[in-house]
Amino acid sequence: MNRNEAIKRFHGGDDAFAELIDDSPPVELPSPDTDVPMVSRSVRLPMDTYERVRAAAEARGIGVTTLMRQWIEAGLADLDDSATVSLADVRRALASLSRPTAA
Numbered sequence: 001m002n003r004n005e006a007i008k009r010f011h012g013g014d015d016a017f018a019e020l021i022d023d024s025p026p027v028e029l030p031s032p033d034t035d036v037p038m039v040s041r042s043v044r045l046p047m048d049t050y051e052r053v054r055a056a057a058e059a060r061g062i063g064v065t066t067l068m069r070q071w072i073e074a075g076l077a078d079l080d081d082s083a084t085v086s087l088a089d090v091r092r093a094l095a096s097l098s099r100p101t102a103a
Helices: 003-013 016-022 045-060 066-079 087-098
Strands: none
Touching: 045 066
């Protein structure tokens, strides 16, 4: 049964849609990207802020939600002194300390 036939049956009062479910092929659901249960929350952002976040996520090759989650986790880690820093940041900091400064 195609979509138009299903719509006609629905508007005609036919409520026998079990055959539609039975006839449809199984759907492959995407695998979650984490083993940790997630909670979905809505965040309202000004459009320009969202565009900046989207551009930052795109530059990193990750999704907006992933980047926001990383930023939130980093902020929370900073609050409880369990912050982690990337190895690249540590190397940059050490390199800047070893450079001679002009007197």
